[in-house]
Structures are given as C-alpha cells and as structure tokens.
Amino acid sequence: xxxxxxxxxxxxxxxxxxxxxxxxxxxxxxxxxxxxxxxxxxxxxxxxxxxxxxxxxxxxxxxxxxxxxxxxxxxxxxxxxxxxxxxxxxxxxxxxxxxxxxxxxxxxxxxxxxxxxxxxxxxxxxxxxxxxxxxxxxxxxxxxxxxxxxxxxxxxxxxxxxxxxxxxxxxxxxxxxxxxxxxxxxxxxxxxxxxxxxxxxxxxxxxxxxxxxxxxxxxxxxxxxxxxxxxxxxxxxxxxxxxxxxxxxxxxxxxxxxxxxxxxxxxxxxxxxxxxxxxxxxxxxxxxxxxxxxxxxxxxxxxxxxxxxxxxxxxxx
Numbered sequence: 001x002x003x004x005x006x007x008x009x010x011x012x013x014x015x016x017x018x019x020x021x022x023x024x025x026x027x028x029x030x031x032x033x034x035x036x037x038x039x040x041x042x043x044x045x046x047x048x049x050x051x052x053x054x055x056x057x058x059x060x061x062x063x064x065x066x067x068x069x070x071x072x073x074x075x076x077x078x079x080x081x082x083x084x085x086x087x088x089x090x091x092x093x094x095x096x097x098x099x100x101x102x103x104x105x106x107x108x109x110x111x112x113x114x115x116x117x118x119x120x121x122x123x124x125x126x127x128x129x130x131x132x133x134x135x136x137x138x139x140x141x142x143x144x145x146x147x148x149x150x151x152x153x154x155x156x157x158x159x160x161x162x163x164x165x166x167x168x169x170x171x172x173x174x175x176x177x178x179x180x181x182x183x184x185x186x187x188x189x190x191x192x193x194x195x196x197x198x199x200x201x202x203x204x205x206x207x208x209x210x211x212x213x214x215x216x217x218x219x220x221x222x223x224x225x226x227x228x229x230x231x232x233x234x235x236x237x238x239x240x241x242x243x244x245x246x247x248x249x250x251x252x253x254x255x256x257x258x259x260x261x262x263x264x265x266x267x268x269x270x271x272x273x274x275x276x277x278x279x280x281x282x283x284x285x286x287x288x289x290x291x292x293x294x295x296x297x298x299x300x301x302x303x304x305x306x307x308x309x310x311x312x313x314x315x316x317x
Contacts, residue, residue: 007273013202018120021193025116028194030110042098049092055079062262068079076260076276084252089245096239103232110228116192123185124204125179133175140168253281 026032056075144164151161188199213219224230260276 015203015205016120016123016200017205018117018207019246021116021189022113024195025112026109029112029192031196032105032108033180035101035108039098039101039105042094044099046091046094046098046124049094050087052087053080053082058260068266070264072262072264072267074260074262074276076258078256078258078280080254080256082254084249086246086249086252086254089242089249092242093246096235096242099238100232103228103235106228108233112192116189119185119188119192120204120207122181123189124207126182126185127204130175130182133171133178136171137168137175140164140171144168179298209243251284253284256280 056078058074058078060074060076062072062074064071066068144161147161147164151158186197186200189195193200214222257279258277262276264272264274264275
C-alpha cells in the first residue's frame, strides 16, 4: 500500500504555479533574450561613441632621385582631436540609445508577463469549468434516469425526458469548449516559456488577487514613474538634444596633430635626418547647408514641447 502511494506521488505531475511560469518566461522567452541582447549591445556602444579617433601612421618615399642615389623615407604619426563637444554629444546619444533599449526590454517584459498571466487565468478557469461540468454531468445523468423511469411508468411526460437530454448535450458541448480553451492556454504558455507542451499538462493552483486597487492619483504617479513608454520618450528627448548639440558643434573645426621624421638612406651622416611637426584643422565652411536644417529644426521642436510628454504628443509619438 505504501509503495503504491509513493509511486502515485512520483508519477503525479507537478502543479503549475503562476509565479514559476512568470519567472521561466523572463529567463527563457526568445523575444526577451533578443531584447536583452540589444540592451547589452547598446550599452557596449556607449564607450566607443566617445572614444578618440584612431591615430594614423604614414610611411612615404619623399623626393627620391631617379637614380636612387639617396632614399629619403618619412614616417609620420598623426592624431585627430574632435572639438566642440562632439565626443560628449555622441556619448550622450549612445547612452540615450541604451536607455531606449532598456525601456523596450521593460515593455517587452511587461507584455510577456501580461500574456503569461492571461494564459494562466484561461487555463485555470477552463480547468475549474471542466471540474464543475463533470459534477453537473453526474447530476444530469441521475435526472435523466429519473425522467426515463417516470416516462416508462407513465408518471412523466416525454417533454421532461427531452429537456434532460438537451441539458446533458449542452453541458457536454460547454465542457468541450472549456477543453479547447485549456489546450489553447497550454500552447500559449509553451510558446511564452519555451517549454515542452507535455511539461505543462498539469493541474493549476490558485493565485493571489489584490484585495483592492490604490486610488487613481497613486496609480497615475506610479505610471508616470514606471511606464517604459515614458522612459523611452525621455530617452528620445535626450537623444534629440544630443544630436542638436552635435549638429551645432559641426561648425567648430577639428584639430589634427602630427609629428614626422625623415631619414635619407645612402646620404652622408650629416644631414640625413629631418624632423617635422605641425597641426592641421578642417574648414567647416559648408556646414551650414549640411547642418542648418538639423540645427533649426530640433531646438524649435524642443521649445514647442517643454516637457517630455509634450514632445511625444507634438511629434506624434
């Protein structure tokens, strides 16, 4: 007897709990994994966005005679420096992209949590509906037998028997609908949690409900602070401001410092080495046509919408 009970306990499937399914979905859902990878990639892009440009190494054959009686070779190293806050603006834009990726991840997590909870509730209701229908079917079968007995003895009418049969058929149809709803919930949970369907064929457990909701003002304050859509809108504003600063700084020249050394092979020892050093800047004389529209557009959009919520509304976000 004890061995049989132990065997039944081992063979019984582990009941499904909503908190476990939510945890599994956050760990295994493919969409969330992709969103997490995008967040990591965006964060890894912040440091390179503000890094200095790579130095350049140049090796040149300089004014060599045709007969190669001397071979002057110049080696030059140059390092460009971006001025006007360009690196800081690029870093802020990259940070904003990372913040937007994090907001999108949070939104995806909330969406997955909602879908898992909805599927679990459907599964819970379908299971309870089937249990209730099983009990009702036993009652209807007894009523059907009583109706058949009354009709056979002439104490009841045929209409009474037909009503009992119709109620039983309707109940079985309702139970089949609940069974279909249960299978649909299993499939949805399998997709959301990346689990095998057979591991989800188990009884559900009751889940906790909030006794009451907070007042409207508290809910609004919580939404303004926690909603990922608003966090993404704030990051969009930061990115727009960074691009505006980057466009304005394009009118400031960039600086490049170089140092070079030339050695003339096959020359007498005196006068075969030369040293060069200097600076170089670009001339952004055509920056107006390239950056003027961006400079004139972005700040005006920000001035029209003083808060991040107004920016979203004004820009149709």
